[in-house]
Amino acid sequence: MQGVTEEEAQRFLRRLLEELPSSLGPEDPLPLTPLSRVVSLDELRGESLDLGLRVLKARDSPSPLSAAMCHAALTELLKSDLSPFQLPQQAEQQGEEQEIVLLQSEPVQRLFLSKLREVGVAWNRHLPAPLSVGHSRFLLCSAHAIRNTRRKMEDRHVSLLDFNALAGLKDGVERSYYAVFDGHGGVDAAIYAAAHLHINLGQQEALASDPAFAFKKAFSQTDDMFRGKARRERLRSGSTGVAVLLQGEWLHVAWLGDSQSMLVRRGQEVSLMDPHKPEREDEKQRIEDLGGCIVFMGCWRVNGTYAVSRAIGDFDQKPYVSGEADCSSARLDGDEDYLLLACDGFFDTVRPDQVPALVLRALREYGEPRGAAEGAGCEEGSPVGTLGENVAQKLVAHAKEAGSCDNITVMVVFLRPPEKLLIQDQGDAAEGPAQE
Structure with missing residues (x-):
């Protein structure tokens, strides 16, 4: 095992x-x-x-x-x-x-x-033989979510370090999966996506050969499945979503709507995606070509209703609110610090270029490393005192203090030990005066 x-x-x-x-x-x-x-x-x-x-x-x-x-x-x-x-x-x-x-x-x-x-x-x-390959890459996940000032909590998030074992995949390729879903009009769509998207992804024949195609098909399949449930139970909710699959040396991110993921490499932000918003020019054009419109009512809305242009659910506004995901991929070279996934409740008040400094500030607050170990898992039950485990909580608190009133969910997936990030930061600080 x-x-x-x-x-x-x-x-x-x-x-x-x-x-x-x-x-x-x-x-x-x-x-x-x-x-x-x-x-x-x-x-x-x-x-x-x-x-x-x-x-x-x-x-x-x-x-x-x-x-x-x-x-x-x-x-x-x-x-x-x-x-x-x-x-x-x-x-x-x-x-x-x-x-x-x-x-x-x-x-x-x-x-x-x-x-x-x-x-x-x-x-x-008798324990069975190992069912999946272990992870050679350092992975530690810090996740935190709050209802904030909203009446209900409609976000959901998923962290699966052991994606292969859960999906029964035995091809020898390392995989882990992380996702954030931001529901609106109720939590049903977000709950549904959190339960089924990774299952649908793990069943795609193209997962190893064409992960982008597999990811897009998994999103579409999840949307179609939720349509049946929504029809049976008369549900009207929707959910944006961003999901990341670490597969071997590659990172694949797929998304619907304005939840986002970003990568930080050697302290620098690396853009992975362009969130879907109604006012984005190509989204606006797509909706208008279908006969719909974008209306400003406090924010830009599709046909004067939803403030998202792509989502799971929202069937009363399909196809204007599309269920078709986008996907991008990036090769990992070992210099990556961490991934961040968050809903718009975070990014409404925090710019992506602010994230590296905020993460370092959170790490510095905990001072010297306390019990972190390479290969640590990314479950909520990580050992108390592990450096980095409370970073997401600090980021959520910052977004709230900056004025966010929405549900806030943040996941930080460390791809290098947080201790090394602090050592790198200290080295950069020491070199700074000499370079000036």
Whole structure:
């Protein structure tokens, strides 16, 4: 098992088997609430993996073990006869070209958790061979999100260091995934994208050969899937999104709307993308060519409604609000400091060129490194005192103090140990006077 010792894994498995009941009866409550009451077959993967990861995280499972166990349990679930959980076809489905199979979520998730426990029993006896290649690149993720002054929190974010293990990929290519989703008109679209986009991405045949195509197709597939859920449950929300896949020596970023990602290399900002905004000239032209318009109502809005020009959801304004993502790629040479992903609640008050100084200021506040180690994971449960783990919290606080009233979500993915960034900063400061 990569990233976790055999002793750690078995210690956790023994505790898990003590805490999880050997079987869940039809009336037994689930340990956590599933995302939905009803799921389609296409949604079953994302919904089950989301529940499994949350259940294991609540029990402090090592991240690599959680990802691998959930994938194994899902594999067994999909081999099962799911017909007992199938719902009758709804009246509004009559006449559709393809019948949509819907399942009762709670009973099928009871079966999934039973499969998860069975995996735990088997692996407690004998851990499997490594399921995915470990990470040679330093990765540490600092993430923080606040509701701020808004009535509801409609942002979601995802950090998957163990993308391969969760997706069942065994091609020997290192992968990790990070994403921020900024919902509007409700949180449903953001929750949906956070649960399903990476699942759809991991299933793309073109992932290794053409990641940009795979990313765009995954976004479109997620938008199409959410359309079905929105129709069934009469949902009207939407969500922008930015997602990053670190794949081998390459960084791939895909986005819809105005959430953004940026790269910092040797203390300098590197632009990765141009956010979609209604007033962006090519977006304005695209919308007008479709017969729509851009109207200024406090901010630029599509047809006087949404302040975003691309998003998952917002089906009442499709195709003006497009569900087609853009993607860019950059080769990593080892000199990169970190990635930053954030919603517009951050970038509304912080310019990208301000980020490097803000990150260094946050690192300096913690002084000398305390317990950081190369190869540290990027989960919220990182060891207390790890240098860099609170950087996102400082950035969020700065954006709020600068006047942001929106939900704010920030993720900083360090690609070099933060200690080295401080050493580099100290070296630059020492050289400064001599160069003047």
